[in-house]
Each structure stands twice: as structure tokens, then as C-alpha cells.
Amino acid sequence: MISPKRVTLAELPRVRAAASAAGRTIALANGVFDLFHVGHLRYLKGARAEADLLVVAVNSDASTRANKGPGRPIVPEGERAEIVEALGCVDHVVLFDSKDVVPVIRALRPDVQVKGTDYTPDTIPEAAEVRAYGGRVAVAGDPKDHSTTELIGKLEATRR
Template sequence: MPCKIMPDWQALARTLEEFRRSGKTIVFTNGCFDLLHVGHVRYLTAARSQGDVLVLGLNSDASVRAIKGEKRPVVPQEERAEVVAGLACVDFVTLFDAPDPLALIQTLKPDVLVKGADWAEDRIIGADVVKAGGGRVARIDVVPGASTTGIIERIVGRYAPDPGHSS
């Protein structure tokens, strides 16, 4: 497992505290990142630009199923973690099982909380926690038309068996 992937939240919090003591700004974002696409890469690159160290809270398989339904995720959590950890803009990845990352945000105490601009600030989980600690919330524009659901629909549309065709 790459050292960027830190399943132990307490160990990650201690590591982040060392960065913070050296004057670094800790940025946090979260998501499922099921089938990595250009929208994800642009979003994570923009999130990283909000500070010095980017931590990605990755929804576990159970969490993704609770949010997206029984057919998701397409890619298992260990593989999703490895893929996003491979991005230069991502410094650390940790998994969480809950439908939202509130407990993780409370543990890590980031300086900047990043979510997509499709989320109203007053609906961003953990925004109050980060602001109470003197941090800020940044909302990043989403890439129109870039979505995992869209990719899945295109694949199914192109490769599903044609009922009018016999093999």
C-alpha cells in the first residue's frame, strides 16, 4: 500500500499537525472517485491550489453504496484509493465509512475545506467545524458533462447487447 494512503485517522492527524507546525496549510476534500475522469482531475488540482497539503477523504465501498445505490462503486475502495493516491496533486488519502465525512473532518481539522460549487456553502458538511477553527471553505467549479454516471451510461449504451441482433 502506498505511503500516501493512511487508513489510521489519528496517525494522519499527527502527520498533518507536523505540516501545520511548519507553516503549511492543510486542505481537505472528499468524494467517491469511482471512475476517475477529467472532472475529478481538474477538481483535485484546483483543491490542491487552495493550500500546501491536500488530503482526500475517500468514501468506502459501503459508503458509496449508501449514497449511490447497490450497483456502485464500480471500482473497489482499495483500487480507487491507489488511483487517486497516484495523482501528483493528492498528498494523502484516507477512507471513511459514514455517508458523510463529518467525523473525519473533526479529527483532521483542515484549514481549508473544498467541495464542488454545486454544493451551497450552508449545505457543506463540516463547513461550520472548519470555520469555527479559523479555517475557510472553498467551492470549486465542476466540469460540465464530466461525471461517473455519464461514463457508465455511455458504456452501457455502446456495449449493451442489441436485442434486435442475434449472435
């Protein structure tokens, strides 16, 4: 079942226009969110604190394979999006197929692009794209003490 929170790339300009008309700011967070864990939750809660609305861009299965390799994702895109949609801190979810989130940024023009703590404001790949139209970048979440790759490793170790 697709949630009313789910939007398409083509609908993002409407989301932007509605937020602007209401005087609300938008934060954009993105990721694969495969094997959802507490680090993901803390990142998204931190991202939500940066603006009035939180839009989360979830990598499609094809985008995930391009970024993580042929064995990923473990969880299909529709299920990953559904998990993210269920969070109270999330206002909208969009699946994206590109290797990076730039097409989403161009369609949404978020007030702030938020990345996890494996980045700094100076290392966020999309920073120039966001700053070019007057947006800002931020880092949110707890220290990078959790990872899906680590969880997969632990699960594989228990099967040996």
C-alpha cells in the same frame, strides 16, 4: 500495494500536527472517485491550489453504497484510493466509512474544506463544522460537466 501516501483516520491528527509545526496549510477534498475522470482531476488540482498540502478522503465501498446505492462503487475502494494516491497534487489519502466526511474533518481540522462545483460555499454540508474551529470552505474544479453516473449510463447504452 498500499502507498506511503495512505493514512488512517487515527493518523490524521499526526498529519495535522506535522503540517502546523512546519507552518503549512492543509486542504481536504473528498469523494467516491469511481471511474476516475477529468472532472475529478480538475477538482483535485483546484483543491491543491487552496493550501500547501492536499489530503483526499475517499469513500469506502460501504460509504459509497450508502450514498450512491447498491450498484456502486464499480471500482473497489483500494483501487480507487491507489488511483488518487498516484496523482502528484495529492499528499495523503484516507479511506472513510461514514456517510459524510465530518469524522475526517474532526480528526484533521483542515484549514480549508474543498468541494466540487456542484456546491457553492453556502451549500457545503460540512461548512458549519469547518467554520466552528476557524477553517474555511472553498469550491474548486470545472463546471459539473462530467460525472461517473453519466459515464455508467453511456457504457450501459453501448451494451444495448
